[in-house]
Amino acid sequence: MRERSFVASRILIYLVVLLIAAAWLAPLAVVVLNSLRSNEEIAQGSMIGWPQHWAWSNYLTAWSGFCVAETCAGIRPYMLNSALVTIPATIFSTLLGAIAGYAVSLWRFRGDTWIYGIVTLGLFLPQQMRLLPWTIVLRDIGLINTLAGLVLIHTIQGLSFTTLFCRNYYVAIPHELIRAARIDGAGFFRIFWRIILPLSPPILVVTVIWQFTHIWNEFLYGVTFTSGQQQPVTAALIALSAAVADIPQHGVQSAAVIIAALPTLLIYLLGGKYFVRGLTAGAVK
Amino acid sequence: MSNAVSIRPGRPALPEWVRRLPEYLMIWVPLLLSAAHLVSFSLWTVWISFTPSTLVPVSGWVGLRNYSAVAASRNWQIAFDNLLLFGSAFVLLSLVTGLALAILLDQRIRGENVLRSIFLYPLAVSFVVTGTVWSWLLNPGLGIQKLVHDLGWASFKFDWLIDRDMAIWTIVIAAIWQSSGFAMALFLAGLRSVDADIIKAAQIDGAGPVRIYRRIILPSLWPITITVVVIQLQFAISTFDLVRALTNGGPGIATQLPALVVYDLMFQRSLLGRGAAAAVLMLLILLAVLLPYAAWRYVQRRRAAHA
Numbered sequence: 001m002r003e004r005s006f007v008a009s010r011i012l013i014y015l016v017v018l019l020i021a022a023a024w025l026a027p028l029a030v031v032v033l034n035s036l037r038s039n040e041e042i043a044q045g046s047m048i049g050w051p052q053h054w055a056w057s058n059y060l061t062a063w064s065g066f067c068v069a070e071t072c073a074g075i076r077p078y079m080l081n082s083a084l085v086t087i088p089a090t091i092f093s094t095l096l097g098a099i100a101g102y103a104v105s106l107w108r109f110r111g112d113t114w115i116y117g118i119v120t121l122g123l124f125l126p127q128q129m130r131l132l133p134w135t136i137v138l139r140d141i142g143l144i145n146t147l148a149g150l151v152l153i154h155t156i157q158g159l160s161f162t163t164l165f166c167r168n169y170y171v172a173i174p175h176e177l178i179r180a181a182r183i184d185g186a187g188f189f190r191i192f193w194r195i196i197l198p199l200s201p202p203i204l205v206v207t208v209i210w211q212f213t214h215i216w217n218e219f220l221y222g223v224t225f226t227s228g229q230q231q232p233v234t235a236a237l238i239a240l241s242a243a244v245a246d247i248p249q250h251g252v253q254s255a256a257v258i259i260a261a262l263p264t265l266l267i268y269l270l271g272g273k274y275f276v277r278g279l280t281a282g283a284v285k
Numbered sequence: 286m287s288n289a290v291s292i293r294p295g296r297p298a299l300p301e302w303v304r305r306l307p308e309y310l311m312i313w314v315p316l317l318l319s320a321a322h323l324v325s326f327s328l329w330t331v332w333i334s335f336t337p338s339t340l341v342p343v344s345g346w347v348g349l350r351n352y353s354a355v356a357a358s359r360n361w362q363i364a365f366d367n368l369l370l371f372g373s374a375f376v377l378l379s380l381v382t383g384l385a386l387a388i389l390l391d392q393r394i395r396g397e398n399v400l401r402s403i404f405l406y407p408l409a410v411s412f413v414v415t416g417t418v419w420s421w422l423l424n425p426g427l428g429i430q431k432l433v434h435d436l437g438w439a440s441f442k443f444d445w446l447i448d449r450d451m452a453i454w455t456i457v458i459a460a461i462w463q464s465s466g467f468a469m470a471l472f473l474a475g476l477r478s479v480d481a482d483i484i485k486a487a488q489i490d491g492a493g494p495v496r497i498y499r500r501i502i503l504p505s506l507w508p509i510t511i512t513v514v515v516i517q518l519q520f521a522i523s524t525f526d527l528v529r530a531l532t533n534g535g536p537g538i539a540t541q542l543p544a545l546v547v548y549d550l551m552f553q554r555s556l557l558g559r560g561a562a563a564a565v566l567m568l569l570i571l572l573a574v575l576l577p578y579a580a581w582r583y584v585q586r587r588r589a590a591h592a
Contacts, residue, residue, distance in 0.1 A: 017389050021403045024462065027418045028406070034421075046431035047421045096315040103312040118320035124575055125327060126523045128547045128564040132333055132557060133326035136342065159319040188308040217411030219526040224552060234413040238530060241417060250421065261414045268409035272402055275409065276470050 035059065035254035042250045055251055062255035068239050075256045077229060078236035082216055083263075084147050085232055089154035090211040094204060096155070097162020102196050104163070105170040106178050107188060116167065122160030127220055138225055145226050153225070154215045161214070162207050165281055169203035170196065209271045210278035213264045233260045327568075334561035342557055351562035360549070361563065364541040367453050368570070371542065372521040374457045376514055382461055383468025383513065384506075388498070390469070391476045401473070405466035412463070416530025419459040420446065423531075449539040452532055456524075456540055459531055464520065468513045475509040476502060508585070515578045522571050543567045 030048055038055040064074035071077075103109065104116045134153060135144065143149030173196070181191050222232040231239070237260055244253060268275055302309075334352070337345045355361050386404055390397055407415060422428040425444040433441040445451035479502050487497050525544035532540040547567060551560030 013389060013392050013394060017386075017394060017400060020386065020389075021400055024403050024407070024466075027415075027422060027462070030422060031418050042427075046435060047424070047427040048429070048432040099311050100316050100319075103316070107312070109312065115316050115320050118323060119316060122319065122323050124519065124571065125323060126544070126564070126567050126571060128523070128544060128567055129330045130322070130326040131330075131547075131551060131564070132342070132561060133322075133329045156315075156318055156322055159315055160323075163316075163319070188305070188311075213409055217413075219411065219413050219529070220548075224548075234411050234526070237413050237417060241530070250427070253417070257414050257417055261410045264409045264411070265406070268406060269402075272405070276405065279408070279467060279470055280474060 031254045031257055034250055035062075035258050037251050039249050039251045043248065047250065058251040058255040059259070061252045062259055066240070066244075066249065066252055066256070068236060068243050071229065075233060075236060075240075075259055078231060078233040079259065081147055081226075081230065082232040082234070082260075085150045085154065086212055086215045086263075089151045089158060089215050090208055092151070092155040093158030093162050093211055094207045097159055097207060098166045098197070098200060098204065099192065100159065100163040101166025101168075101170050102192055103188075105167045106173060106175065106196070116163070119160055120164050122157060123164065131220075131224055134221075135225065145228075145230050147226075147230060149225055150221060150232070153221055154211075154218070158211050158215070161210060165207045165210070165278070166200075166203055168281060169200075173199060205271065206274045206278045206281060209267055209274050212267055213275070216264050236260075330561045330564055333557055334565045336558050338557040338561070340555045340557070347558070351558045352566070355546075355550075355559050355563045355566065358546075360538055360541055360546050361543070361566075363538055364543045364546045367540060367542055368522065371453055371456060371460075371524070372518055374454075375460050375521050376517045378457065379461050379465040379468050379517055380510065380513060382465040384472050386465065386469040387472035387476055390473060401469075404469055407463045408466055410463075412526035413530045415459060415463050416527045419455065419462070420531045423455050423458070446532065447536055449536055452536060452539045456528055456531055459527060460521075460524070463527070464517065468517070471509050471513055472506060475506045479505050511578070511581065515574060518574045519571065522567060522574070543570070 033049065033051060034042060034047060035058050036051040036054050036056065037049065038053065038058075041049075041052060041055075062075055064076050065072065066074050100119070104112045138144040138149045138153075143152060177195060178191060181195055186194065217234065218232070219234040219238070222235040223238070226232070226235070237256060240253060240256060333342050335346055335348065336343055337347045337350075390401060394400070423443070423446040425431065425442075425447060430441060430443040433443070445455045483501060484497055487501055492500070523544055524542055525548065528534060528540055528542055528545060534541045534545050543563065544567065547560055547563045549560075550556045550563055554560075
């Protein structure tokens with residue numbers, strides 16, 4: 001009797017979990033399938049359906065053919081923009097965060113707790129509080145509507161996250177290690193290069209994945225500080241959906257959505273474990 | 286703290302501060318830039334909110350006029366009501382979904398890793414993508430309603446996206462799909478950290494799984510629950526991209542949210558002073574959530590330190 005109810009409850013659990021999993025995957029499946037259907041096919045039926053003819057050309061059009069405003073270069077230039085912003089901003093913010101995290105956790109200096117406290121405020125303050133000042137500052141230093149401006153913003157903003165991640169990781173490193181190295185005459189940078197950095201790969205992977213996803217997916221800054229050809233891919237997707245509102249091109253749009261989401265999805269698939277670690281590190285301070 | 290200056294023969298000794306200059310620069314420049322921009326930019330926005338700025342920031346003082354103008358506008362009132370509804374519904378439902386998923390995955394089921402990845406993947410995708418996709422699925426003429434019609438159930442109705450009263454719920458749906466995996470991840474970590482000995486002892490005493498969950502495991506999840514609530518509320522308050530891509534505030538202004546009002550005032554209507562006031566109001570809403578949380582954390586820490 002007990003056996004039977006156990007088996008029944010196991011079946012129920014699997015049923016429920018698989019059902020929810022299917023619901024969670026459905027949106028992705030719908031977009032993938034639509035990216036392979038022609039616009040006419042979608043227009044005649046619904047967004048949900050199996051492709052009758054595999055329209056691989058959607059991807060080509062999405063990548064380099066469709067028109068936003070007066071330029072018809074597809075999503076390619078915007079993907080390039082996003083890459084040109086995301087890669088340097090990720091590298092800069094991670095490196096600076098590692099040095100700052102090391103300084104506040106192990107090197108210690110006057111006022112470090114205060115500075116660190118203010119830096120982590122950046123995790124909470126809404127972006128909207130900084131939109132106007134950034135606009136003014138970027139204009140004054142001539143970086144408005146440039147990719148370099150976005151790199152600058154994401155690097156400085158990212159420091160709040162990267163410093164927090166690295167600091168939380170570095171406090172666990174035994175202070176004796178640093179003290180011994182100091183007695184041997186090693187300075188700030190030598191200790192960083194020789195001791196801290198070799199111990200850092202686990203946290204640097206977390207930080208890089210976190211920053212990359214964050215910056216790639218960011219939209220508000222992209223749409224506020226850049227326009228036209230300088231926009232990142234998130235902003236271009238919105239512009240695209242506005243542009244095709246009259247003559248829907250759902251097949252091409254789906255392909256564009258997939259292409260735009262691909263970098264972060266790949267990173268998630270490859271580094272899922274570290275992605276979760278980043279989430280929890282960001283949540284449990 | 287002693288820093289021995291090693292003077293190597295044949296090289297003139299540099300003054301201490303010159304020798305350490307690169308180090309100071311590397312520590313202080315990024316940290317100060319980060320801290321200073323957070324503080325000064327926030328104060329700057331607060332200041333602009335008290336000026337009569339429209340197209341460009343100007344000096345001057347209008348007191349609370351921008352604030353009363355924002356608070357009196359229909360746009361803001363709807364945005365605020367929506368935030369209350371969206372915030373509470375989203376937080377509550379994502380808590381329930383996340384906890385349910387975590388408990389299910391905690392039953393030692395096969396393929397746990399794959400399932401966990403499935404529930405978490407929406408988090409890796411941008412809100413712009415998520416919003417776009419859900420706007421298709423929920424579009425009555427294209428998505429789920431159309432599919433069910435084509436299958437033969439002609440009277441089926443699921444048109445929340447274009448229904449003024451229900452549209453806000455489409456944002457709740459998409460937001461839950463997007464981020465209840467996050468709640469799940471935190472809860473799962475909490476469930477796994479419950480002391481196995483206590484559970485074993487309860488089992489020996491004859492307690493069933495339901496009782497063990499209710500009496501032992503779930504009560505230990507309180508701290509995580511509060512963390513999840515605060516983070517999800519913070520997300521709800523600053524929601525922008527998702528709405529922009531899903532409904533763009535519509536139909537009409539039915540799904541307006543504070544973050545959209547700020548953007549609209551600042552960059553579409555060029556009412557900088559009012560936009561800044563709306564941003565400060567957003568900050569105040571956020572503080573109403575974060576300050577009690579900070580106080581709670583402080584008390585917890587004090588208690589832990591005394592224990």
